Amino acid sequence: MLETLLPIVEKQLLFNRKKNLFCEPELSNFGFSPVVFAFIRENSAALKNVSNLEVETLADSLVNKAIEALCQANQFYYFNSFDRTALKKVYLKLLHEIKQLPAGEEEDALASLAPRHYRALQRWLRSSNPFARTLYSTAEPYLKQEVVCGEYAAQTQLKVLNIDPGKILEPVLDLGCGQQAFLVNHLRKLGREAFGIDRNVTPDEFLFQADWFEFDLIPGKWGTIISNLGFSNHFQHHHLRVNGDYAKYGQRYMEILNALKPGGTFYYAPDLPFIETYLDPSEFKLEKTAIEGTDYYASCITKTCA
Numbered sequence: 001m002l003e004t005l006l007p008i009v010e011k012q013l014l015f016n017r018k019k020n021l022f023c024e025p026e027l028s029n030f031g032f033s034p035v036v037f038a039f040i041r042e043n044s045a046a047l048k049n050v051s052n053l054e055v056e057t058l059a060d061s062l063v064n065k066a067i068e069a070l071c072q073a074n075q076f077y078y079f080n081s082f083d084r085t086a087l088k089k090v091y092l093k094l095l096h097e098i099k100q101l102p103a104g105e106e107e108d109a110l111a112s113l114a115p116r117h118y119r120a121l122q123r124w125l126r127s128s129n130p131f132a133r134t135l136y137s138t139a140e141p142y143l144k145q146e147v148v149c150g151e152y153a154a155q156t157q158l159k160v161l162n163i164d165p166g167k168i169l170e171p172v173l174d175l176g177c178g179q180q181a182f183l184v185n186h187l188r189k190l191g192r193e194a195f196g197i198d199r200n201v202t203p204d205e206f207l208f209q210a211d212w213f214e215f216d217l218i219p220g221k222w223g224t225i226i227s228n229l230g231f232s233n234h235f236q237h238h239h240l241r242v243n244g245d246y247a248k249y250g251q252r253y254m255e256i257l258n259a260l261k262p263g264g265t266f267y268y269a270p271d272l273p274f275i276e277t278y279l280d281p282s283e284f285k286l287e288k289t290a291i292e293g294t295d296y297y298a299s300c301i302t303k304t305c306a
Contacts, residue, residue: 040098040106048099055095062091068179068200070125076237079199081214083128090120151178154186157228161267161298162289165190169223169264175212175256176230177201183226213252217259225256225266232268232299239274250275257284260303269298276301 040047050058063084070077079087094117101109158165165186170193174184177196184207187194195206203209212231235253238244253275256266269291276286276299287300 037107037110040101040110044101044103044106047101050095050099055092055099058095059088059091063088064200066091066121071200076234077129078211078234079128080211083124086128087124090117090124093120151180151182152228154183157183157226160269160291161226161228162300163226163267165192168192169261171195171222172224172226173197173222173259175225175227177207181207183228213248217255219258220261222259223261223264225260225264227266227268229269231256232270232272235272235275236270239272257301257303262303262305265300265302267298267300269296271297271299 066087067077067079067084070079094113097113098110152160157163172184172187172192172194174181174194174196177184177198179198179200179202181196181198181201184194184196188206195208197208197210197212197215199209199211201207201209208215212227231249231252235246235249238246238249253272257279260266271288279286279301283303283305285302285304287302288297289300290297
């Protein structure tokens with residue numbers, strides 16, 4: 001049953017990411033699709049028998065898909081482990097209410113449930129990312145105001161950051177490696193000891209599902225740390241934003257540099273001149289490379305002391 005339910009839940013019970021959760025839509029116009037109604041009518045008995053463990057699995061999947069959808073719409077959304085736990089509670093409530101739909105009245109009950117679920121999602125997003133209330137207008141469509149996040153081929157990243165894979169110090173950490181972890185997989189195929197972290201990546205022995213604030217950066221552990229249009233892009237965003245959390249990013253920036261081995265390097269783009277100017281030249285060597293076809297630069301910071 002779980003194998004049948006999972007794709008339906010993922011595709012149909014997620015909120016529509018085209019809906020701006022910061023606006024005030026006519027809730028009478030918000031609802032689940034006819035596919036959901038039909039599926040529940042046809043499988044109501046089986047749904048009531050879904051185990052608590054299966055509900056937990058479905059809720060975890062919904063959390064991952066929801067955060068992935070939101071970050072695709074705006075890469076500057078930030079969700080920590082507390083936010084994930086809170087969102088899981090929203091979806092657990094939804095799934096348990098679906099299990100308890102009255103027989104023969106599923107469609108009416110689900111139509112009533114949809115606006116409540118939308119409101120719960122709205123409260124959660126407003127709590128976790130209050131800055132977006134001022135970023136988005138109350139007008140639809142939401143996608144006209146996307147701040148998208150894309151993944152780039154490994155060779156493109158290496159070119160932009162001016163990295164020679166044969167000369168980098170190991171181990172390597174890709175900070176914000178992307179869901180597909182293109183660069184990590186490319187480096188590992190070349191025989192390099194590479195790892196990646198990303199909030200949307202599927203975890204395995206060398207990929208960690210985490211964000212750059214919650215991942216444990218051990219001082220002196222990494223030979224190379226890489227972040228293409230990742231950490232520094234977000235740092236720049238917070239530096240320019242009126243209510244940005246630039247101090248938190250500044251602290252993490254120094255923790256990244258301290259996580260390097262002596263002789264290790266942090267490669268990133270775009271550059272961060274507003275903080276790079278304060279680096280101690282006796283501890284760090286800064287080099288910049290113009291990114292072809294743009295007005296931007298990539299930075300390479302090497303830790304020169306123990």
